[in-house]
Amino acid sequence: MDIAIAALIILGALGLVFGVVLAVSSRIFRVEVDERVEKVYEALPGANCGGCGYPGCFAYAEALVEGSVKPDLCAPGGGDVARKIGEILGLDVGDTVTKYPIVRCQGSQARLSFEYDGIETCEAASILQGGFKECTTGCLGLGDCMRVCPAGAITMRIGIPEIDEGICISCGQCAQICPRNIIEMRPADQYVHVLCLNRDKGKAAKSACPSSCIACKKCEKECPFDAIHVIDNCAVIDYEKCKNCGKCVEACPMNVIINLRKERKSREKKKNEPEEVKEHENI
């Protein structure tokens, strides 16, 4: 019994001593943390995707408070988060729109110029003879973007990346890693896109890939807003003039222009009424 009491006293005393030491040292050696860092960190989505160029959300928060970066670099957070950060730090953010990656190639059937049996990454393939596809601006389809995507939004079922915008967190890493710069980050309110970058003349482009822009200029003629032009044998949209009407999409004989309006609108609808649908599904 005595032993038990002694043990209790000794342990209790030890605990007391250590407690006091810890309390005192935490006061003395306290690291001053800017409260705003914590606040900004909470405002960030916490995906740690690295899309902003910092190793994680906390590092970005620190850099923001330091004032060395702009608050609109967080792609997954988009405009809402940028505005929140702006409020915390007292910055004027302006309008920011969520951006989605657009794969500007549909060349899953493109002709190969030689048999490639080297390292299975796009970057490695692109340093040998400029890639194994006849089209020098076409997707090589070895999946560098798929591997880098932190959200798993990219699949390579048909030899070119398909991006599920419902899962995509808009970090932009796929656009950064693509050695041919085929993936571009585009604002969500731009629905019409030309999915080809081939600058060869019509005949050469068509022989290299069945889904290439052949510079026929039909889109140019159809466009009521003078927003699409064939420059260097490839259609280019001027987004300042484009009203997303989709007339060029219908006119294109090669189906290289797409309109994402329906897709995106229907997803937005679903997003706005998700609870009911989910419950229904569960039953």
Next chain:
Amino acid sequence: MKTFKGGVHPPDSKELSKSEQITLVKAPEVVSIPVAQHIGAPSKPCVEKGDRVRMGQVIAEAAGFVSVPQHSSVSGTVKGIEPRPHIFGNKVPHIIIENDGSDEKTDEWGAEMELSTLDGDAIKNKIHSAGIVGMGGATFPTHVKLSPPPEFPIDSFILNGAECEPYLTCDYRLMLEKAEGILRGCEALMKGVSCSRGYIAVESNKPDCAAHFQELNTNENISIETLEVKYPQGAEKQLIYAILGRKVPAGGLPMQVHALVNNVGTAYAVYNAVYRSIPLIQRVVSVTGQGIVNPGNFLVRIGTSIDDILKRCGVTENANKLILGGPMMGLAQKTRELSVIKGTSGILVLEDAEPFESGPCIHCGRCVEACPMNLIPSDISLAVEAGREELYESVYALDCIECGCCAYTCPSKRPIVHQAKLAKSVIMKKRAEEKAKQEQKKGEEEEKKEEEGDKHPDSVDQEKE
């Protein structure tokens, strides 16, 4: 016998074209001359469609110091400048000239010169204006090589006649048939960098060349060195080590050990340019390989279609691989629609070439033994395989000379050279990005400073109001 550590002994297969004399090929009806035939800035075309050009006339001017002019290899009419496939797989502007068959030469063509009347700068100028680049295949502009900074004076000049690449025999034939020109070209190059000691390096499997040089050489400052037969004996750094026993520091250049290496083909082109005022418009090309019916060595105009040459020599039925250069370091090509350029030392066609499957690294160390740069190729290979980009610099990927000894000797048939190339390109990309970032930062800071400077007088004005 003198040599370096490492290396491999691939079957040399030179007997296919070794005994074929250099044959002059009739100039083709059309030549297409790319504006980028060298390392450095592509030349700027200075002729237009419809222009008449003479043989040896400048058709594209040098763009900057590390660049050379291009000359017309025939006389005739410029048909246009259009992008065509190039050896690196991209499309490059080619100047297309229709040959009128008269070979009408420029006025300067063939003006005889004595070396004693020229000083170093005059020699360099002549070499530059003749458009001479490294003809062993690297195509580095020769006048740049001859202009080292004053802190690195050159005391040893090495002429590379090793021709260690299997199959190729163009240098061998050139040394046998044009030895006099090579020796005089060597003297001109030595005078160009004011260097007193010259060496001509020949592998011991070409004793006839060494004996021929020995016989003709009257200059006691030039000595003929016989080296062990081993690949890559003709690589710049390995050659310097074998002959002079000096090691070029990692990431450094031969001039840092006061040495300079040039190919024998380059020396012959220099002879033509300096003594005879003939620009570089033709070169010797070995057309060889099991896939060629009539292999040989040919003197070909720059801009001749490779397809034409292959048709002339005949290609066997089972031929399925075209390589420009030797089998170890040459570039496999996807099309025949290419032109002979200044760096085309060989056109190699192989039969029944098969893709191979690579396996995991078994850490046998054969690549380490073979690497002539004393690197650990397996480390580079494994780092790239694992995608560990932060390790690329610490495994010295940048020092790799891409000779291919590692991949040749690897029992797992791993694509080590490809992996090293990838590592190099990643490092270079990262460095370029960092540089751009730093410059951007600098620019921003300067802008800030300017803004502050602007603000100051404004506020003073306000105070006045």
